[in-house]
Amino acid sequence: MKRLAAVVALLGLATVTAACSGGSTKTSGSGGGGGLFTTIDVNRPGIDASAPANPYNPKGNSFLGYNSMKLGFVKNHLTDPNQAYPGIAASWEVAPDNSSITLHLQPNNKWSDGKPVTAEDVKLSIGIAYTQGSTAFAITPGAAGAAADVQVVDDHTVKVTQDMKNPSMKFARGVLDTIVVPAGVWGSVLPADFWDKLKASRGEGPDAEKAREVITALGEKIIAFAPPKDTSAGPFTLERVNPGEALLVKNKNFYNAAQVAPDQVKFLNYTGNEQIWNYLIAGKLDQAGFTAAPTDVMNRIKQAAGSQLIKGFSPVSVGMAFNQSKKPYDNVHVRRGLAYLIDRDQVTKVASPEGGTPAVTTSGIHQKPAQEWLGSELSALEPYKYDVAKAEAEFKAAGLQKKDGKWALADGSPWKVSMHAPAGFSDWISAEENIKGQLTENGVDAEVVTTADYPLYLEEIAAGKYDVGFWLLALGPAPYDIYQRLFGASNGWTNVAGKIAHAAPGKGGNWMGSKETIDVDGVGKVNPGELTGKLNAASADQAKPIMLQLAKAANQDLPAIQLWDYVNTQFTNTSRFSGWPEQDSDVLRLPAGVWIQLGMVKKKQ
Template sequence: MKRLAAIVALASTATVTACGTTGASDTAQQGGGVYTTIDGSKQINASAPINPFNPVGSVFAGYNGMALAWQKNDPIDPDQFYPAIASSWTAAPDRSSVVIHLQPNARWSDGKPVTSEDVRVSIGLAYTQGGTAYALDPKAAGAAADIKVIDPKTIEITQGANRSATFLGNLLSTVVVPAHVFGRLLPPDFWQTLKTAQQASGAAAEQAKGKITGLAEKVIGFGPEHDVSAGPFVLERVNPGAALLRKNPYFYASRSIVPDKVKVLNYTGNEQIWNYLISGQLDNAPFTSVPTAVMRRIREARGSGVVTGYSPVSTSMAFNQARKPYDNVHVRRAIAYLIDRAQVTRIASPEGGTPAATTSGIHAKAARVWLGSGFDALDPYRVDPAKAAAELKAAGMTRRDGKWAMPDGSPWTVRIHVPASFSDWVAAAKSITSQLSDHGIDATVVTAADYTLYLGELAQGKYDIGFWLIGLGPSPYNIFQRLYGQANGWQMFGGRLKHVAPGTEGNWMGGPETADAGPDGKVDPGELTAKLNFVSPGEQKRIVGVLARVANQQLPVIQLWDYVNTQFVNTSRYTAFPPDDDEALRLSSGVWMQLGMIKKRQA
């Protein structure tokens, strides 16, 4: 799948100096050399401001962008983090508060110390964007209620009454910016306005919330004159082809940072990244979908290597159950029995995925931890045309002249929608339609011009079947939100859960509000998913087991393959990359450097 972020049109422009092609002096091997990579989360926009709140901003996580902490790649525990701006933290046993201790030697690239006030201002700016720990609704699960500066290096954040198991993880992921640069964006009465929004009621609270959210565009569009970074690097300049960052001498762990500079190359798609790798230009590239033939060419480059690890993401084929015949579970099961997932994976993601063992809603590695022996008890839906035919007959489908039709005899065509730019999804969809056609089901692939259009039309319920990423862990709440959250009709308002009708408010999956969970009886999957946000670990494990069984039997999606985090490295210039299955593999090379990895290759 292409690792491209949707580009958001913004009126503001940065005052960073744009230049032509990076000169030879930038690539010359100095003491530590120039480390070359790409940012897998976005393309470079040379006119974007140096602002982490801007979705295309010239801030690169782990290099000149810093969070309180960096999340480890643990399969089931979302609270496992590496220190960053925060050197340590202590959460109250009841999750009511977190005390954060900042790195004692942390300084900004202009020499000023990083203080609790920087964190406080960063949190204030995060409130203007909303969501996660910084929702303005006091009833929202996991919302921060109070921010207290204890001393210049210690700050305490209190959680609201509706506590969430994801609070610590969301809090530690907070991006930190310098108060002396960004603080001017918050009006003098901001904190009193925030207090009113959180504690008042009626018109006063709504007016206060409006004032805070009204700052969002101003915050997103803000462009500092130059980069002030607390990370290991500072942005020197950016152009349409690359961003160049130089080492920050004030970084608290500067002795661990080997390269003198980092060059982040721009790209327009997978093919350009492949060419960078084949020519040996990149020291590292994060996950990129690569066909086998291209992988062979990449491996032939001098120093080229591959590191693999766990990636808590799976690709699925999701049904719009508000559309016939996909409202019938027997039809969904029949299709599952006709798809050879191993063949699909070989064609679509041979280097970046493993065939899904079954449909559970969870990546297999995490599922085995959550479910134990219960994982093997799930129906694997191995290819079985006889079972598929029996399921179709149970759904009332008819077969004439070797073709399956609707119960009333009208033609049935399976239409699978995918974004045209996702090469692995297009290949997978074509493989599936071919397999279905072999068993008498007319099937076709329909592509959307781009991913943004695809997501919009998917949310509007325009598709019968579409591809959908699931298993987004490690939080069990986040995992099952993909199946039993907003896309399937369950929404949280004012701390209370409600279910909306199919085809409304983003409910494109159209599943029923309750489901038969076998020995667990009739359950409300959305309600169980919401409980994952605040119940004890033991209760989480029980609920995960119930939801996995519901997903396995009701098949709102068919899990196709579980991603493998395939990272590309080149040891021609640098060594000491993380090994296979390292917990840091989903983080940027900048974070690896902070953790003491990445050493200059000795001649």
């Protein structure tokens, strides 16, 4: 899938001119240490020179891990969502019952203006997080994993307590994900009575509702805030920006500055994947996150001097999801029959040869953590290997008719599998075209329909406009998040203040339309949404048997066919820097700025 904040159509490999700088930049040969590190922000195309150095602004010239810092940077762990590397916080302790986290700040960290980073900076930043709808700092009544109290213990210690009425095992992660800004610069964005308003918002009635509205309204003010200059506690600070590039320079006050190899970092502008391809082919980038590319382009990238691909676990899969409000997809035998007609190895080879591995089966979990959660039970699940005879048996069990070599609905009317994908998602579209060919070859009429962009795609799929669409699954590592994709709001189940409610198909955003209860072989009758809700507060040991029941339910009922598990593929170049992460490293989903600030990346000797 294209990793762009705004989806840009792939128009083929086009010639791109080098972005011109607004002034001279120090190169590796000009002295002063580690030289220039060049990259792109793979999550955000287009540099807006007029945007502020504001980490909350979608177009802001704030780059996570470089001049924007979190309390901690979450590791890419298979099953534990709360493991993290230090950031603004040097260390932390989580209470045994998960009721609080106590943060200890880096003892020698300073902002780029020379002022120390203190607990008051953290408290202000948490206040800002409340206005942005942060998970740990949500103001929605009864929100899972929300903080109940923020206490400044001393200048370098902050304790955050969880509201245990509806706890979440991801509470520590939610706190560590907080971006920290300097109170001396940002203090004016929150009113003097903010914390009183926050206390009032936790109640009930009109006054509490009004307080919540006031806090939410502050979000827009914060997004628009433009600091007079970039004041950073990260390894770099923004020096200048123009439409072609953003230039950051080393922050000598950063707590680990001695281990930061580059003197400068340059982010190059791009508007589409084809420009990233050209940068990589020309060897201009020291690092770039994964960008989908056709095989011929990928081969040219690999041939560039110093080019290196590093691969690791990415906790996400893609599935072919069904709208069971539409016939014949309400019949499980139809869904199983389609699963038997799709060769997942072939689909993956065509759609995502470098960025995916074929799903071993449909479990709802990426195959790597599935081995941890399910153990030997994983191999006991039905694999749905390509099998035409089994597909035909399933179609017949559903009452479908075969006329002149083509499958029709039970009443004899024509049947066409209409698959949808957003324009620009090259791997999804390639996959659907391949599936179309496989189905057509076996007597199932099929078509591929593209939607203008991803936001419209999400809007229309949620409205129940599609029969079949591609859907991201297995968003780990938290068990609750994994199964929310199959048995959450999109399939009728919502978690409000710890209580699970179910909406009928076509109501309340329920576009998948699975049955509320499923009779699972070897398990009995289960309510998948209620089981998923239990995962929110479950420990790892408590989660394992629940995960197994949900995997069996997903495997038997097939609300979606799991096609491939994504692989996190990073592009790096060894010509100028060394010390890159190892294959399968748990830092691979973090920005390269975090690799740099941890002292991993070194100037090549």
